[in-house]
Amino acid sequence: MRATVLVRPKAGILDPQGDAVEHSLRKLGFDVSGVRVGRVVDLEVEADDEDTARAQIEKMCHELLANPLIESFEVRFGES
Amino acid sequence: MRATVLVRPKAGILDPQGDAVEHSLRKLGFDVSGVRVGRVVDLEVEADDEDTARAQIEKMCHELLANPLIESFEVRFGES
Numbered sequence: 001m002r003a004t005v006l007v008r009p010k011a012g013i014l015d016p017q018g019d020a021v022e023h024s025l026r027k028l029g030f031d032v033s034g035v036r037v038g039r040v041v042d043l044e045v046e047a048d049d050e051d052t053a054r055a056q057i058e059k060m061c062h063e064l065l066a067n068p069l070i071e072s073f074e075v076r077f078g079e080s
Numbered sequence: 081m082r083a084t085v086l087v088r089p090k091a092g093i094l095d096p097q098g099d100a101v102e103h104s105l106r107k108l109g110f111d112v113s114g115v116r117v118g119r120v121v122d123l124e125v126e127a128d129d130e131d132t133a134r135a136q137i138e139k140m141c142h143e144l145l146a147n148p149l150i151e152s153f154e155v156r157f158g159e160s
Contacts, residue, residue, distance in 0.1 A: 006120050021121065021144070030140055031126040038120040040086050041101065046111040060110055064101070 001045055001053045004079040007066045008038035041065055042079075050077055081125055081133045084159045087146045088118035121145055122159075130157055 009015040022035035047053035057075050066073045089095040102115035127133035137155050146153045
């Protein structure tokens with residue numbers, strides 16, 4: 001089953017990469033604010049249904065894909 | 081206007097980060113394949129409507145957020 005995981009810095013957590021991108025975009029003349037940079041992970045997981053796949057992916061997030069202290073994650077199906 | 085940009089390695093382009101994540105997930109016992117890692121950029125852009133915002137963001141992608149030679153990007157509204 002194909003799934004997409006979005007991993008983002010939590011609100012209130014400093015995001016130096018987002019700050020750098022925002023600074024560069026503004027220097028290029030774009031009127032932007034509140035830039036936050038995270039990761040998108042697309043993967044194929046062996047599972048019979050979405051609930052099983054979601055449970056596995058949440059485990060992957062806690063063990064490897066995200067740092068739950070400072071990052072939030074969101075799992076989606078049928079996107080990639 | 082709040083927008084989300086997903087930047088992904090194009091199909092056929094090597095993705096060493098995805099390969100490394102896949103290898104680590106498999107070592108942890110997860111049955112995964114086809115792992116690809118990209119970036120998610122959330123931002124607030126000054127624009128009166130979605131079409132204007134989308135045009136600006138596509139320009140940002142070509143100038144800074146993505147490398148169109150090896151990465152594809154997708155713009156979404158109302159997600160973050």
